[in-house]
Structure formats: C-alpha cells, structure tokens
Amino acid sequence: MKPCGNLMCQIARRLPARQLHISRRSNSQLADVGTLSEIEMPVAKQLNMRNHLPAPLSKQMDTLGEVVTLIREPMAEVASCMRVVDKSLPALRLVLWGAFGTGKSVTLNQAVHHAYNNKWAIVHLRSAMELTRRVKEIEMSSFVQGRINDPSNSVSILQNFKQQNQHIWKILGELLTERDYEWSKSERTLKGKPITEIIEMGISAPFLASDCVGAIFRELRRHAKDDKLKVLVAIDDANSLWGKTLVKRADRTYAPPSDLTLVVHYRRMIENDWTNGCVLMVADKKEVADARDHLGVSRHTPLELFGEEGFEYVEPFVPIETSNYTEAETDAIYNYYVNKNWLASKAARSEEGRKQLMHLSAFNPYYYERLCAFN
Amino acid sequence: MTTKLARFAQKRWISSTTSTSNMYDPRVFRDPVTNVQELRKPLDSDDERNFLFLKAMKSDATPVFYRDHVIDKLIRVCTKDGEKETSRKNVLSALEIIKRRQYKAWAKASEEEKKSIELDPFLVAKKGIKNCHPLMKLQGVTRGGTTYQVPFPIEEPEAEFRAMKMMRDICRVRSKHGETHFKDILATELLAASQNEGSTIQAKQELHKTCEANRAYAHYRA
Structure with a gap:
C-alpha cells in the first residue's frame, strides 16, 4: 500500500498545478463534492442526455464530445438520500429548488446517472410542462369518463423509458404482470407476462399508450414494494403538474391538469404509498413566471411554485436548495475549461x-x- | 403598458430631426474614465475632471476583459430600432457559433493542423472584418444635371464601417422571413471572410470593379 502511495505522490508532484482530476469512478459511489465527474459518452447517449440536459449544456456536450459536470452539495445530498431508500420506507420525496440557473436540472441529471450506476429503474421526465402545455393531439379516454389522453407524449415517454432502462432491461423482462390488462377489445396483456410487453404494446399502439404508461407505473411500484428493484422518479418542473394547461375540452374551456391522464399517472407516482423508491422533483419558476413581465419577480420557493394544492400533495418532502457557485467551484470549472482549451482568448x-468571469x-x-x- | 410606451418613444418615431441639445451641458460635463488601470492612478492636477461633473459611463464602455473596439462597432452597426441589447446578443452568439465550429475542427485536426486553426472568435471576427475593408467608395456627384458615381478614397474608420455595413446588409437579407437566424449567417460570413471567401468579400470585389470602371469620373471629385 505504501509504495503505491509514494508513487501517487510523485505523480501528483509531477503534474502541472492546473492539472485536473476528473474522477472516472464508474462504480456505485458518488465522486467527492467539488470534483468534476464524467458521464461516459455511451452512457450519456443511453440516458438521452442530449434531450434532458439544459440546451447550453447539451450543445457543450456536442462540441467538447464529453459530459463533465461538477459534483456539488445538492447532488451529495440527493445521493445520501438515495442511499437510505429501503423497502421498509415509503418513497422518499425530494424537491430541488433554487434560483434560475443554479443547477436544478443538472443535479437531476446527475441523480439519474447515479441511479444508472446503482442499477435502479429510471423514470425520467424532461419537463412536466410538456404534459400540460405542449400537447399536440388529444383523445378522450375510454378507461375513465372525462379523462384526456395524450398519445404522442405517452409514446415518447415509453420510448424514453425503454431507452433509459436498457441497463436493467433483462431484469425488467423477468418481472411479471399482476393481472390481466384489457387495453381494447382485441388487445390484451395477460397476467404473468413480462412487464416489458406493456411497453412494447404502448409503443406500437399510440392510442393505448396513455393507459400503458399508467400500467407500467403501477407495475413498477408493485415490484419496488416487493424489493425486486429500486425506482428513481425524476421529474423536472414538477410543479407544472399543478399548473395551468393549454388543453381545450369540447366546450372550449381549458381542462384542469387533473383531467389529463399522464398528469394523473405522474401524480400517482409521486404519492408515497409505495416503498423502495425515490421521487426527485424540481420546482421551477418557469411555470408561474411571465416572460413579458419585466418588473415582477416571482418567488422560487416550493410553496409558491407548487401552490397550496400541490404542496399539500407532495408534503412531506426533503427540500434541497441549489445555490450559486462558491469561488472554489468557479475555479474548478475555469481550470477545466482552460485545460480543454475551451477558453480561447488570451484575456x-x-x-x-x-476574476472578471467570476x-x-x-x-x-x-x-x-x-x-x-x-x- | 408603460414599458411599451417607453420603447415606442425611445425609437424616436415622432421626431425626425437629430437631437440638438444633449442632456450633458458640454461646459460642465466631461467624459468618464473607463480604463481600470487609469482609474487607479490619481488624476493630473490640471485635469478638468477634478472640479467638473462626469458623464455616466456608456453601457458599451464597461471595463470588461472582452471589450473590443471592432466587436463593439459591429454591435452598433447591426443595431436595428435602437435595440442594442438584441444586437449584442446576436453578435456575441455569432462569436459563440464561430468558436464552436472552430473548436470542433480543432478537436478533429492532427497536431500540425491544430496550430493553423484560430480558436479565438474575436481574432477570427476581426480578421474577417479586416479582409472586407474596401479601398474606395462610390459617391454620387451631380454635374450638369446627371449624377455620376464617382470613386473616392476612404479613411480606415470609414472602410471598417463600410465593411461591417456590407456584411450586415447581406446577413439581413439572408435572415429575412426567418430563413436563417441572423447570428448563424453572421457567424458563417465572418468565418468565410476571415479566409477571404463569402458573399461580403464578393461584394467588396464588385465594388472595386465598379470603382475601376468609373475611374474616368475621378476628375469630378470636388
């Protein structure tokens, strides 16, 4: 052990002062706070980081050809919360909140990567706002009177789920359905079939996809309770599940979010009546902030953003605040950029x-x- | 509502004359010091700024480390309807696009080629604008009822302005009706111009040709 330590010391001394230490630990442990950690490109591709990361970072990923993020305090908190998740404890609910641009979505993506490393099942939603405001086509539900299905979003959710969970696809294939599902007169999934069949069914038949999302969530919760697997539910802009919608009903009024099938399914996932899972939500002000309002400043605390109804629903939860960089953190990022030759100008x-950048x-x-x- | 009104008034829609009076009385106001190094030194004892008022610093004179004469001028030239913030965003994003393209090429290139690829977008843009400087300009001169396009020599600052204006007009036409974004086409033009290619360089050469053809009118220069 000792000679090895000496060697490390020597190597460390020989490295220039600005040399970086990007940790490439691919095991289940999180890198230390304040260090840069890399998400390997194939993994990033599987986790669909190009879509899920905020736009500037996904551009950065394209240019630099790698995904390197700084492990910060909130991520360490999330990881320590994920560590205690157990089949005897109800699903742990965490809410990431903080001012604009302080790394809520990035932390969420890091958590998803952490879940991947620990072989959890991942239910990752890019933005809950897509379910309420970017609904391209609607269909009335045949399962519950008055519910509105959203085939295109449902299919993309299922495809995304399939892509992100390739690392445990075999395990998911061994988990069996609890009961018969009768999707329509001709389509059905029998009891005792692998739950991946539900996903395939939804992807191939968009008009059934919304119900399939509900079914797969239900099965995931049940299997998590039975300790077959752990589930991370990561929802960006989760407060939009209680926000306003742009979906119109037949009488031209806007439907409340509780009428949207997908919103109902995701809310069901947030409820803590199941165990062995972790629900990570982001409270984002883009739901309530008005882009044309130059004077008003909207608050970014969870109570303000979730509203009373939403807040009561997600309570009790662990709030995790993201904040601005400290000087050491800017230095870490700065050194990384200098090393990658990304900061091109001499100034x-x-x-x-x-100093000025800071x-x-x-x-x-x-x-x-x-x-x-x-x- | 008030902001809308304010912006409406800002564009000087009603008044068509240039402003004759400044908010700063030239007798009592002097220009501020904007250079940080100079700011740290004490003023000379005979400097008027010791006892006169100072104008407020302009928004494009802040002492940031990326302050650059050419880029600031390009931002001013590309400004439309007094929306300088929008223009600044466009030009700076164009610089970002240039840097991303160059970085990608740099990352792919071999060790020898790497030296020839300029990563600094400011240098690329400056070289591009420099390459577009025209040597002459055409100006209408009326003699005996006919207007002749007479070639005139120009000074360095005007050449710079005309280069930017040519580039801006070309980019505006290309980005009409949302065909491309202004920043994208500006980045493409700057990159091409830095290698002596592209529409702006062509426009410059066209101008040179017309000047050459009209050299017979040179004696009309008053």
Whole structure:
C-alpha cells in the first residue's frame, strides 16, 4: 500500500498545478463534492442526455464530445438520500429548488446517472410542462369518463423509458404482470407476462399508450414494494403538474391538469404509498413566471411554485436548495475549461479574466457558462 | 403598458430631426474614465475632471476583459430600432457559433493542423472584418444635371464601417422571413471572410470593379 502511495505522490508532484482530476469512478459511489465527474459518452447517449440536459449544456456536450459536470452539495445530498431508500420506507420525496440557473436540472441529471450506476429503474421526465402545455393531439379516454389522453407524449415517454432502462432491461423482462390488462377489445396483456410487453404494446399502439404508461407505473411500484428493484422518479418542473394547461375540452374551456391522464399517472407516482423508491422533483419558476413581465419577480420557493394544492400533495418532502457557485467551484470549472482549451482568448485565460468571469456572472452557473461560451 | 410606451418613444418615431441639445451641458460635463488601470492612478492636477461633473459611463464602455473596439462597432452597426441589447446578443452568439465550429475542427485536426486553426472568435471576427475593408467608395456627384458615381478614397474608420455595413446588409437579407437566424449567417460570413471567401468579400470585389470602371469620373471629385 505504501509504495503505491509514494508513487501517487510523485505523480501528483509531477503534474502541472492546473492539472485536473476528473474522477472516472464508474462504480456505485458518488465522486467527492467539488470534483468534476464524467458521464461516459455511451452512457450519456443511453440516458438521452442530449434531450434532458439544459440546451447550453447539451450543445457543450456536442462540441467538447464529453459530459463533465461538477459534483456539488445538492447532488451529495440527493445521493445520501438515495442511499437510505429501503423497502421498509415509503418513497422518499425530494424537491430541488433554487434560483434560475443554479443547477436544478443538472443535479437531476446527475441523480439519474447515479441511479444508472446503482442499477435502479429510471423514470425520467424532461419537463412536466410538456404534459400540460405542449400537447399536440388529444383523445378522450375510454378507461375513465372525462379523462384526456395524450398519445404522442405517452409514446415518447415509453420510448424514453425503454431507452433509459436498457441497463436493467433483462431484469425488467423477468418481472411479471399482476393481472390481466384489457387495453381494447382485441388487445390484451395477460397476467404473468413480462412487464416489458406493456411497453412494447404502448409503443406500437399510440392510442393505448396513455393507459400503458399508467400500467407500467403501477407495475413498477408493485415490484419496488416487493424489493425486486429500486425506482428513481425524476421529474423536472414538477410543479407544472399543478399548473395551468393549454388543453381545450369540447366546450372550449381549458381542462384542469387533473383531467389529463399522464398528469394523473405522474401524480400517482409521486404519492408515497409505495416503498423502495425515490421521487426527485424540481420546482421551477418557469411555470408561474411571465416572460413579458419585466418588473415582477416571482418567488422560487416550493410553496409558491407548487401552490397550496400541490404542496399539500407532495408534503412531506426533503427540500434541497441549489445555490450559486462558491469561488472554489468557479475555479474548478475555469481550470477545466482552460485545460480543454475551451477558453480561447488570451484575456480570458489571464488572471484578470478569471476574476472578471467570476464576478460578471455573479457566481451564477448559467451565466458563467454563457460568458465562457464566447470567450 | 408603460414599458411599451417607453420603447415606442425611445425609437424616436415622432421626431425626425437629430437631437440638438444633449442632456450633458458640454461646459460642465466631461467624459468618464473607463480604463481600470487609469482609474487607479490619481488624476493630473490640471485635469478638468477634478472640479467638473462626469458623464455616466456608456453601457458599451464597461471595463470588461472582452471589450473590443471592432466587436463593439459591429454591435452598433447591426443595431436595428435602437435595440442594442438584441444586437449584442446576436453578435456575441455569432462569436459563440464561430468558436464552436472552430473548436470542433480543432478537436478533429492532427497536431500540425491544430496550430493553423484560430480558436479565438474575436481574432477570427476581426480578421474577417479586416479582409472586407474596401479601398474606395462610390459617391454620387451631380454635374450638369446627371449624377455620376464617382470613386473616392476612404479613411480606415470609414472602410471598417463600410465593411461591417456590407456584411450586415447581406446577413439581413439572408435572415429575412426567418430563413436563417441572423447570428448563424453572421457567424458563417465572418468565418468565410476571415479566409477571404463569402458573399461580403464578393461584394467588396464588385465594388472595386465598379470603382475601376468609373475611374474616368475621378476628375469630378470636388
């Protein structure tokens, strides 16, 4: 052990001062807080990071050809919460909240990667707002009177689920359905079939997909309760599940979110009457903020964003606040960019540039990245 | 509502004259110091700024490390309807696009080729604009009832302005009706111009040809 330690010391001394330590631990442990961790490209591709990361970062992933993110305090908290998840405990609900650009979505994506490393099942929704405001086509539900199905979103949810869970697809294939599902007169899934069949059914038949989403969620909860697998439910902009919708009913009024089948299914997933799972939600102000309102400042606390109804529903939860960078964190990112030669101008690579980048962005991670993008 | 009104008034829609009076009385106001290095030094004892008022610093004179004369001028030239913020966003995103394209090429290139690829978008843009500088300009001169397009020599700052204006007009036409975004086409043009290619360079050469053809009118220069 000792000679090895000496060797490491020597190597460390020989490295230039600005050399980075990107941890490439692919095991189930999370890298230390304050270090950069890489998500390998094939994994990022499987987890569909291009779609799920915020747009500037997904562009960055395309340009730099790698996904390197900084492990920060909130992620460590999420990871420690995920560690205690157990079949005897009800589903643990975590709400990520914080000001714009402080890394809520990035933390969510890191958590998904962490779940992947630990071989959990992943239910990842890019934005709950898509279910309420970006509904391309609607269909009335044949299962419950008055519910509105959303075939296109349902199919994409199922496809995404299939793609993101390729690492445990075999395990999912061994889990069996609890009862007969009669989707329509001719289509049915019998009791004792693998639950992956439900997904295939939904993908091939869009008009059944909304019900299939409900069924697969139900089966996942049941199998999690039986300790067959652990489930991470990661919902970005989760407060939109209690927000306003742009779906019109036949009488031209807007349907409340509780009438949308997918919203109901996701709310059901948030409920904590099941065990062995973790529900990670993001409270984002884009649901309530008005882009044309230059004067108003909307609050970003969970109570303000979820509203009373939503707040009562998700309570009790563990709030996890994301915040701006500290100086050490900006330095980590700065050194990474310098090492990758991403900061191209001489002025940005100087000491003066380093300080100015910090203060011009006001330590906000989003603006820091934006400033580094053109320098 | 008030913001809308304010923006409406800002565009000087009603008044068509240039402003004759400044909010700063030239007798009592002087330009501020915007350079940080200079700011740290004490003012000379005979400097008027010791006892006169200072104008507020302009938004494009803030002492940020990426302050660049050419880029600031390009932002001003590309501004439409007084929306400088929008224009700044466009130009800076164009720089970002240039950098991303160059970085991708750089990452793919071999060790030797890497040296020849310029990653700094500011340098690329500056070189592009520099390559577009025209040597002459055409100006209408009326003699005996006919207007002749007479070639005139131009100074460096005007050449720079005309280069930017040519590029801006080409980009505006291309981005009409949402065909492409202004930033995308501006990035493409700047990159092409830095290698002496592209429509702006063509427009420059066209201008040179017309100047050459009209050299007979040169004696009309007053």
